[in-house]
Amino acid sequence: MNVSKDLIAASATPLILAILKEKDNYGYAIIKRVREMSENELVWTEGMLYPVLHRLEEQRLIESYWDTAETGRKRKYYRILKQGRQELQQQKRQWEMIHAALTKSWNEER
């Protein structure tokens, strides 16, 4: 499905935070996870993920560290911080509120 750019941008933060809440992860795996969770519907321009991650890091919602994978390759992992968890809670409430409002409006249409 083609999702509008604005919507992708707006949903990126909560999606990333939610994925990192499961466990620490690196960029490529985060993208795979997004695809998995949206059943291949949500496809990101992969390069765009990293500026977003770096911005979240700057806002102290997440932090990063380098680690070596089993394959011997270095990977940059991201970990969610306390502030990030709070932000995720807040986003969750906002999205639920919007979702509820939209659902209601669509039910009334019928």
Place this chain on the structure above:
Amino acid sequence: MFDLETQIRSWSDHLRAHGNFTEADLSELESHLRDQIEDLETSGLSAEEAFLIGVKRLGNVDAISHEFAKVNSENLWKHLFVEPVDPQARQQNRRDLGLVVLFALLAGTLIKVPGWFGLGFDAPGADLFYVKNLSLFILPFIAAFFMIRRGAPARAWLAILAIFAGSALLINVYPSFEPHNTTYLSGLHLPLFLWLVVGVTYIGQEWRRCQGRMNFIRFSGEAFIYGVLVFAGVMVLGGFTTMIFQAIHVDVGRFMEDNYIIYGVCFTAMITVYLVEAKRSVVENFAPILARIFTPLFLVTMTVFLVVMVVTGQSPFLEREFLIAFDFMLAMVLGLVLYVISSRDLNQPANLFDYLNLALIAVALLIDAAALSAIVFRLSAFGITPNKMAALGENLVLLGNLAGLAWLYVQYFRKKCAFIKLEQWQTAYFNGYAVWLAFVAFVFPLLFGFK
């Protein structure tokens, strides 16, 4: 044949050229790309297909670079002193810094050693000694720094050591008689010769190759600029120290003269070498920018000079000082041309600066031809001295270099040869400089009876 490693490297170089990525960003993106390629390969694609799809999925480079620029706007300024991320590079970086400090201290102490044996700066005859030997105190350490960094084989260590030791021996065994012209000439030419030897250690194994030599030319330009800046800082710190101690009536002048200046110079040399080595891929080179700014200005000045010379019918002056001025002009022009060339992409078509370069060389050749004809005539009338011969020789060597460049430029504009020919000519010509510099430093004293 598709080579994945080469492709990945040229892809990351392409990103790097955009300038908005930190090295950490690049290795993160590269790691992503490799994960992607591996996954695609397991699902049955060839390496080439996997690479193409992986790059495509990462998205439009301009757009990504733009996004990174927003996040990185201020980090990009701090680059040079960021510790490398991976532990191995970090360890190497620490070792290099350790070497810088150690070598600066060693070089400084080495300069002070003659003083302990009664050959301090004030001792009679000391000035000649230091004129001859100054380069031998610092340059060997720079050479050693590069050889350690490059992991040079024992054979290279021996060869370089032999050159330095041989130079030191020869130059100090030679006697020196009034008016010491050949000694001063040696003192002037030896550092330049040894700098080229340092160049061999900088380039390493492939010191005969064109690209390695071009890199050393780039390195030299940057090192000069950084050296001047660092040294300015050293002087400011020195002046400041003297001043605040004056305020409490403690005279540190003597200490500053004996220690600070010496160690300051050695430290400047070593830290400059380290910085330029570290910054290579990080910060845009400055020497080419300077060259581009001053090429048109020099061209205008020299053209006006040429016109005035012809119109007024004044022959360029015939004294040695003026010959040296023309040597300086040629060296200057060569420097400008060289640094414009050094930042040029080999495959890009001829641009404005190529034409400016040729014009600059042409004007310089005309001026020099006029000067030279007058001087050769005078030389035969007034007799030969080592200084005149050195100045004349310099002039001819530089003239040959520039004439060759002009000829190749013309060929290049007529599409008779590729641009790489110019670089090859220029870098090969450095053999000529090495020979000439060594000749003046080591053979001139013999020829002119050490006078």
